[in-house]
Amino acid sequence: MSQSIISPAIISPATQIDPNYNFAYLNEQTKKMIRRALLKAIAIPGYQVPFAGREMPMPYGWGTGGVQITASILTPDDVLKVIDQGADDTTNAVSIRKFFQRTAGIATTLNTSTATVIQTRHRIPEQKLQQGQILVYQVPIPEPLRFLEPRETETRKMHAFEDYGLMHVKLYEDISQHGHIATTYAYPVMVEDRYVMDPSPIPKFDNPKMNNNPALQLFGAGREKRIYAIPPYTKVVSLDFEDHPFEIQAWDQPCEICGAGDSFLDEVIMDDQGTRMFVCSDSDYCQSRSEVQS
Amino acid sequence: MNSLPATGFPNPSEDAAHSFRSLLTAMSHPASIQPLTTNLPSVAKLNPAASLIALTLVDHESTVWLDDDLDDETVKQFFKFNCSAPLTKQPNQAMLAFFSHCPSPQDLSGFNKGNATYPDASTTLIIQVKSLNHGNAVTLTGPGIQTEQALKVDGLNKNFWPWFKTNQTIFPLGNDVILAAPDCLTALPRTTKIAEAN
Numbered sequence: 001m002s003q004s005i006i007s008p009a010i011i012s013p014a015t016q017i018d019p020n021y022n023f024a025y026l027n028e029q030t031k032k033m034i035r036r037a038l039l040k041a042i043a044i045p046g047y048q049v050p051f052a053g054r055e056m057p058m059p060y061g062w063g064t065g066g067v068q069i070t071a072s073i074l075t076p077d078d079v080l081k082v083i084d085q086g087a088d089d090t091t092n093a094v095s096i097r098k099f100f101q102r103t104a105g106i107a108t109t110l111n112t113s114t115a116t117v118i119q120t121r122h123r124i125p126e127q128k129l130q131q132g133q134i135l136v137y138q139v140p141i142p143e144p145l146r147f148l149e150p151r152e153t154e155t156r157k158m159h160a161f162e163d164y165g166l167m168h169v170k171l172y173e174d175i176s177q178h179g180h181i182a183t184t185y186a187y188p189v190m191v192e193d194r195y196v197m198d199p200s201p202i203p204k205f206d207n208p209k210m211n212n213n214p215a216l217q218l219f220g221a222g223r224e225k226r227i228y229a230i231p232p233y234t235k236v237v238s239l240d241f242e243d244h245p246f247e248i249q250a251w252d253q254p255c256e257i258c259g260a261g262d263s264f265l266d267e268v269i270m271d272d273q274g275t276r277m278f279v280c281s282d283s284d285y286c287q288s289r290s291e292v293q294s
Numbered sequence: 295m296n297s298l299p300a301t302g303f304p305n306p307s308e309d310a311a312h313s314f315r316s317l318l319t320a321m322s323h324p325a326s327i328q329p330l331t332t333n334l335p336s337v338a339k340l341n342p343a344a345s346l347i348a349l350t351l352v353d354h355e356s357t358v359w360l361d362d363d364l365d366d367e368t369v370k371q372f373f374k375f376n377c378s379a380p381l382t383k384q385p386n387q388a389m390l391a392f393f394s395h396c397p398s399p400q401d402l403s404g405f406n407k408g409n410a411t412y413p414d415a416s417t418t419l420i421i422q423v424k425s426l427n428h429g430n431a432v433t434l435t436g437p438g439i440q441t442e443q444a445l446k447v448d449g450l451n452k453n454f455w456p457w458f459k460t461n462q463t464i465f466p467l468g469n470d471v472i473l474a475a476p477d478c479l480t481a482l483p484r485t486t487k488i489a490e491a492n
């Protein structure tokens with residue numbers, strides 16, 4: 001599946017499962033319910049399938065929707081990568097990775113091309129994904145129309161009748177106020193010319209990666225109990241206007257660590273003097289490029 | 295008839311994880327052929343792939359409809375004992391429907407196609423076929439298929455593909471189909487389009 005040469009060093013091998021847990025924590029009946037919802041989500045790309053979410057041993061803001069999906073799709077053969085804002089070493093990513101090491105005994109990796117399942121919060125890896133890989137997004141608010149209409153019954157109707165006029169009005173208000181569309185995160189997309197979908201709070205820089213991606217993309221919202229999906233090779237278009245076409249963020253400079261000119265950059269403070277630097281938000285991408293150069 | 299443990303799978307958690315993954319792959323790559331990840335016996339006229347699908351997806355919250363050939367005590371016991379499944383004779387009540395052989399379009403007319411606000415409420419149709427290795431070929435396109443995907447099926451009647459074409463026109467409503475051969479399975483979600491049928 002992956003074309004890269006897999007070095008064993010970049011995989012933390014499978015471990016013993018804590019005998020107090022069922023495989024991947026959730027009980028079989030909960031997994032069945034989530035699995036049925038996942039198949040429906042794939043069959044209706046971009047549509048939000050309700051599911052009876054379960055309490056997880058972590059707070060909602062920590063990606064319980066993504067964790068429940070990952071728990072329901074993992075097999076003992078998987079290699080899991082977990083990223084938060086592009087990095088594998090944040091508290092959130094580390095704790096989710098440890099959770100699945102303990103409850104599923106699976107192998108883990110920091111390397112994008114080695115992973116079979118990648119759970120993510122707020123980024124899509126820079127490294128192109130391959131057919132067979134699965135990207136699981138943690139979603140705080142699944143409903144792209146929620147800020148226009150608080151009632152679920154109404155937003156359901158708007159999706160049913162493809163009533164997306166208000167969404168276009170909102171984006172156009174951005175243009176009249178700012179001269180451009182000011183939305184930079186969770187920028188709404190149209191999936192297969194049918195459903196408007198919230199891509200989760202990824203930067204709009206990542207939106208084009210969703211289109212025609214060879215990997216399967218799954219989205220889980222724990223608090224609101226919604227699952228949605230983009231199958232591989234599916235059309236995903238960012239909403240825009242003829243006179244104001246969709247544009248991604250751009251920087252005046254490349255990454256100051258690896259020199260990448262094609263990645264999403266974060267401004268980080270490097271020392272006590274407040275020295276600032278622009279570096280790749282995707283730490284695996286940055287590191288693998290730095291290793292090649294050195 | 296079978297000596298499976300109460301859960302149906304020899305290793306319930308891991309076997310279900312593997313079989314679900316093949317269903318997930320089938321649904322996200324329509325018409326791709328997925329091997330059966332656990333060897334299961336046939337249960338009367340319920341073939342091993344259909345048994346695998348039942349054990350993977352069916353529980354006490356998923357109402358199951360069986361066609362006349364499957365509606366015998368052995369199969370019903372299998373569904374009750376291994377899946378705790380509520381059985382129904384009402385097609386529009388079914389979350390999953392199992393067919394021992396290809397139904398006619400008239401047979402399919404009564405199943406739930408979902409509704410505009412909840413298109414996911416539709417019945418998933420599990421249809422047993424003789425083979426997915428030979429038979430009449432059809433070329434398919436749609437989400438999950440990079441360019442086009444050929445599928446050979448032995449065991450669908452000639453009205454199936456015209457029905458499936460009609461099913462595609464009512465998207466996002468419609469039925470998703472899983473074809474269950476004795477040794478493998480494939481899926482045809484409602485998004486899949488027919489490029490040409492022979």
Ligand SMILES: [Zn+2]
Pocket residue numbers: 255256257258259260263279280285286287289
């Ligand atoms: Zn870099």
